[in-house]
Amino acid sequence: MSRPNLRINLNNVPITYTSNEQIEVYRFPVAAAILIPLIAVFLQAFIPLKLHFFSIFDLPFLVVIFFAVARRSQVSGMLTGAAIGILQDALTPSLPIGIYGIANTVVGYGASSLGVKIDVENAGSRFLVTIFFYVVHEIVYFTVARGMVGLTLQWSWAHELGSAFANAVVAVGLFALLDRFKQRT
């Protein structure tokens, strides 16, 4: 007798089903949904003053991925990405607003779409997803920055992959920390 393709719902929470897999959709308290991105943007602006190498990390980008994957809603993911990206843009006075916004919107949409399809609850998949979307984020950013704004950016695969790896390492720990704020729907 084959095992049914259903998990026992011990927590008595609704489960969203896809074709053959089951996934859980989470939501967050309003305070967490507002403060976590703000804190991420704040830390991103403050820590590089003391630790210069920290600028290779992109905490707002990681928060976008986390919310998009956890909520598993494309609309929610892209709106979160757009909001956080525009907030980042607003803190870069020398560049026009919208570059990070576009890049994070695409990442939010893609991450939430991927979150619907596959399980991204374990550390390994989170690591790979972060690397993948970091490269996507950088490609979109560079395309917009060079194509529309006219910035002369230098693309270096070594630098981008190194940054992607570093962000993925941070993402594993950060996502585990942010899991505490999850609430099952």
Next chain:
Amino acid sequence: MENLISRYRNVTILAALLFGQVLGLAMQVKRSSENRPTRLIRVWAVGAVAPFERAIVGLQNGIGGLWHNYFYLRGVRQENRDLKQKIQQLEIDRARLSEDAEQAHRLQVLLNFKEQFIASTLAAQVIGSSGSEQSRSVYIDKGSQDGVQPEMAVMTADGIVGKVLHVQSHVASVLLINDQTSGVGAMLEKSRLQGVLRGTAGGEVTLEKVMSDEAVQPGEKILTSGGDRIFPKGLPVGTVTKVSTAQDLFLNIHVKPAADLSRLEEVLVITEKQEREPAVAEGEHVRASDILAERLPSVPDKPPSPPAKPASSASANPNSSSPATGTTQPAKTATVPLATGSKPVTSPVATRPAVLAPVAKPSASPAANAAGTEPAKAKPAGLQPQPPPPQTPDEPAQPQDQPQ
């Protein structure tokens, strides 16, 4: 049609979001050449983040100050002694440099040059950054309420940092010189070749627009040229680290900034500049040898000084390393060439660029400003008058440490 839209609802929203942002981006890029005020969304974003940054920096400084000022005082006495000795040496150097500055001023008067002096500065604390590798900018805790305005120059005691970009009431953003959208008029100290200092995408600094047939050596200092009308002329910019020939007609000169742009904590905003013709200061001057002589314990009191004879005083002691500087010529007088010509130049720094002349003017000295001193606009140039020293050429010219 409705079914189609509802079926592809998410993709439609994505397209709408991207289209809206691209449209907004295009409008900003098109209007970027105009001098537009700060966008409201930037005000909100900075307003949301800056108070926390200000609080943390303040808390950090408070704790650090408490520790360093009241508890961790190890080695302070020794440091105090060392600093006093250093001050003595610097006084001697300053007196010597002031002589060179006076000479430079006289030459400038002859050429009818106008100089830009730093009239006032404002100390500010760096409280945040853009947090992006593509945008090199920082935020300071002073804004329009403190007198900061866009396009003001920002520097440290080591060298220039950048310029003020956007100003809010209590916060201002500073575009660093290593941002790729930055541009500063600069020149090489020795060859006086002028170029444009620009940042690169990697956060480095290069000097552009220097022709490839010019000889530029690594290690040469770079100063501001004043051509951008933002930075006064003569401020330290950095040092040439590498020179290579680019594919075009210009050299590719890499520059190491004099100020450490990655560790900015406190900066000075140049809130006021003055453009004026250099004036030769009147009054009595102190020579370096005078200061040396004052420190000698066995020097007898100086007899009453004879009437000043500027033309003969220099020739009376031709071997002196610090020629007489009893220059009392007012600015823009016809007798200036005589005074200049009668003064032998034996100091190795006598050929310093004229832009360093503000050494004799406290308000124009970056180091003085960095020390928190308010500019003394009406203060006479040079050191304060002191008793004339005895003419004792036989005395050894070795400074001796006075008992503290």
